[in-house]
Amino acid sequence: MSTELDLHLDDLAPADSEYAAQQFWSGDLSVLTEHHTAPHGSHSYVVAHDGSVTWGVPGEPQVAAIKVARDLSLNTFTMETAYHATVPFAQNWLIEHGCPPDQIAEVGAGFSTPADDLTVRIEAQIRESGARYEVIESQTSDYDPCEAWTLTRDGEAVEAPIRLFLEEGDSNAHTYTLREGAFPDEETALRWLDDRSTPLPQPPEHLGEAAALRTRAALARSAGSSEIPKTAPKAPPSPRQPYQYSVRYRGGCRERPLRLRGAPRRH
Template sequence: MSDVLDFRLDDLAPSDADSEYAEQEFWAGDVTVLAEHHTTPHGSHSYVVAHDGSVTWGAPGEPQVAAIKVTRDLSLHTFTFELSYHATVSFAQNWLIERGCPPGRIAQYGGALMQPADDLTLQVDLQIRESGTRYKLLDSQTSDFDPCEAWTLARDSSASQTPIRVFLEEGNFSTHTYTMREGAFADVDTARSWLEDRDGPIPEPPEYSAHVGTVVRSEVALARSADVAAVPKCDLEAHCTPPAGPIQRPAQGRPL
């Protein structure tokens, strides 16, 4: 399953060795575009979230969601290619937003991909997507088969009591939905122990409350309405941009 994605780099040269390496590494994969935004005029910047299916054939557990930022200097005929891999779409979106992508242009719902199962999933996705540099990523794991899930281990700079957070995304093929949950732990060892044993429900962060949940859910509803609005076409060729969330893939790859 692959989308044609043209960054229009044929007449441009990489600006540095890192850009050359990142471009070659990305195009070696089996790419499915999940969301994208191209700036105008003249398409000077591109922001893309994509699934790299080739990762499923590598080391087990590696992150499969690619976040790509391309910057073109048409006066010098060069481009800069930045690439970062993440376990879930929301963290990939966060990476792009921190590098200048408008949040509403890279966050979309609808289409053929799995949909958020509930308001809490929307809440946690939004929290991650627009968290800035709040979370320091420590580790991640992606499961291709049973269970079908991806988790990210992070340190929350805004939390004092339980600063270690686990963000757990689980897909459900029967309902074509996914859930995202946040767990709070005192230290990394405790978080890893829970991930290994799953001896009870994921412990909710202490800052969760009915009041906060109501307020944030209202914000999520507004954000969701904005995300499904039509995105104007730009100078670059338009592509189908399914929403964030899992997508059913063949047996060799996890659903994204």
């Protein structure tokens, strides 16, 4: 996959007068992930970073989702675009507009990678959420702090339906984290963003999952100890072994664009 945008529009004319490609110059776009249908190439789906946004209104979303549909019998095409603060929401938009999910999930090499498995899981949650999240507002900052957030309304949440997805980049490690916070209303979420003196509130369902995992682990330990015969002789103590662990990194996302200008947080 090339990072240069090529929508394969040679010898094709726009099917309508509102030509979406006039809204951007391909030289400003760096392709993050793309899918072109085969064998006839009737559709293209692209997620790209738009570097020109850095010079525009501070805080505007910089990730473009682009869909091209070609009518090869008429040699015409139509184009739809939508801008998002983070890649998973752009991927979700393309999936909702017909892109096969597996074809747009992986972001090309050479970009920053998720810092942990939780980030990977939340990205997949957004990408595969369908129409679950209604985007209310977003903010992007490509200067310190290097971050992007999207405020949404979760259509499936029983408690705390306002969900904040906060992505924070580490330019030194070339990684980023994505976290989900839960709030009762928009005002509370925006106050937290301005203040940040407390941890990001966890979604209630995540707290329930953590408690369930602890309960299952305790039951497993209890069941394991009950299987030991009472008459079995005790084994001699074995020498203490050093604790071994491994850290596994999941790759395949992006690096932040060059930080040319800052965007202050909402006040």
